[in-house]
Amino acid sequence: MAMSTARTPDRPMRADARRNYERLVGEARTSFAEHGTDASLEDIARQAEVGIGTLYRHFPNRHALMNAVFxxxxxxxxxxxxxxxxxxxxxxxxxxxxxxxxxxxxxxxxxxxxxxxxxxxxxxxxxxxxxxxxxxxxxxxxxxxxxxxxxxxxxxxxxxxxxxxxxxxxxxxxxxxxxxxxxxxxxxxxxxxxxxxxxxxxx
The missing domain is CATH 1.10.357.10 (Tetracycline Repressor, domain 2)
Structure with a gap:
C-alpha cells in the first residue's frame, strides 16, 4: 500500500480547479477499479471532461494520481x-x-x-x-x-x-x-x- 496528498497547492484552489480535481480523482478511482492502475490517463481526463494538461497540472505523474485516489x-x-x-x-x-x-x-x-x-x-x-x-x-x-x-x-x-x-x-x-x-x-x-x-x- 502507500498514501499523503498528491500535490498540495501553496494557496487554496479556486472553485473550478477544485471541481476539476475532484472529478479527476473520482474518474480515476472508477477507472483503476475497472481497468487496473495502468488505466489510460487520457481516458480518465476525457471522462472527467477536462484536458490532459489539466490532469497533469493537478497530478504530475501517475503515482501522484494514484496517491490521491487511495x-x-x-x-x-x-x-x-x-x-x-x-x-x-x-x-x-x-x-x-x-x-x-x-x-x-x-x-x-x-x-x-x-x-x-x-x-x-x-x-x-x-x-x-x-x-x-x-x-x-x-x-x-x-x-x-x-x-x-x-x-x-x-x-x-x-x-x-x-x-x-x-x-x-x-x-x-x-x-x-x-x-x-x-x-x-x-x-x-x-x-x-x-x-x-x-x-x-x-x-
Missing part, C-alpha cells in the same frame, strides 16, 4: 490500526491489519506491484503512502514484540513488502480466492516468537 483507503487502514492497538492478541491484531492491506490492494489490479516498485523510490508520490502505513504498522509490531508474541528480528519494512507480495500473488491467482488467507496464516506462524529465524542461504 487517500480514503489510507484513512480507513490507519483507523483500523488504532482500533487494533488494544487487541488482546497483539500478533493476531498485526496480521489482521496486514490482511486489511491485502484486501485494499486487491481492489485495484496492479496496485500491489506499483507499491512494491515504488517502495525504494523516496521521490515517488505513491511511496509517500507508505510513510503513515509504516508508522501505524510499526506501532502494532512493536506492541506484539513487547508482548513476546512476535520475534524480535522482524521489521515492519519486511512485513509490508511481504504483504504486497501476498496481494500480488492473490491478484495473479484469481482462481484461488483463499490464497491470501492461507499465506497470511503462514505469515502468522512465521512471526511467532517460537519460530526459528532463517539461517544463511544454503542451510
Amino acid at each position: 487517500q480514503e483507503a489510507l484513512a480507513s487502514l490507519l483507523a483500523r490500526s488504532h482500533e487494533l492497538a488494544e487487541a488482546e492478541q497483539p500478533c493476531r491484531a498485526l496480521v489482521e491489519w496486514l490482511g486489511a492491506i491485502v484486501t485494499h490492494a486487491g481492489e485495484y489490479r496492479g496496485l500491489a506491484q506499483a507499491l512494491m516498485s515504488a517502495s525504494g523510490d523516496t521521490t515517488s508520490a505513491l511511496a509517500q503512502c507508505n510513510v503513515p502505513l509504516r508508522q501505524a504498522g510499526a506501532r502494532l509490531l512493536a506492541r506484539a514484540q513487547a508482548s513476546g508474541s512476535v520475534r524480535a528480528d522482524v521489521s515492519i519494512d519486511d512485513l509490508l513488502q511481504l504483504t504486497n507480495a501476498i496481494a500480488l500473488a492473490a491478484e495473479q491467482t484469481p482462481s484461488d480466492p483463499g490464497l491470501a488467507d492461507r499465506l497470511l496464516m503462514l505469515t502468522l506462524q512465521g512471526l511467532k516468537s517460537g519460530a526459528a529465524a532463517p539461517g544463511p542461504r544454503g542451510d
Whole structure:
C-alpha cells in the first residue's frame, strides 16, 4: 500500500480547479477499479471532461494520481490500526491489519506491484503512502514484540513488502480466492516468537 496528498497547492484552489480535481480523482478511482492502475490517463481526463494538461497540472505523474485516489483507503487502514492497538492478541491484531492491506490492494489490479516498485523510490508520490502505513504498522509490531508474541528480528519494512507480495500473488491467482488467507496464516506462524529465524542461504 502507500498514501499523503498528491500535490498540495501553496494557496487554496479556486472553485473550478477544485471541481476539476475532484472529478479527476473520482474518474480515476472508477477507472483503476475497472481497468487496473495502468488505466489510460487520457481516458480518465476525457471522462472527467477536462484536458490532459489539466490532469497533469493537478497530478504530475501517475503515482501522484494514484496517491490521491487511495487517500480514503489510507484513512480507513490507519483507523483500523488504532482500533487494533488494544487487541488482546497483539500478533493476531498485526496480521489482521496486514490482511486489511491485502484486501485494499486487491481492489485495484496492479496496485500491489506499483507499491512494491515504488517502495525504494523516496521521490515517488505513491511511496509517500507508505510513510503513515509504516508508522501505524510499526506501532502494532512493536506492541506484539513487547508482548513476546512476535520475534524480535522482524521489521515492519519486511512485513509490508511481504504483504504486497501476498496481494500480488492473490491478484495473479484469481482462481484461488483463499490464497491470501492461507499465506497470511503462514505469515502468522512465521512471526511467532517460537519460530526459528532463517539461517544463511544454503542451510
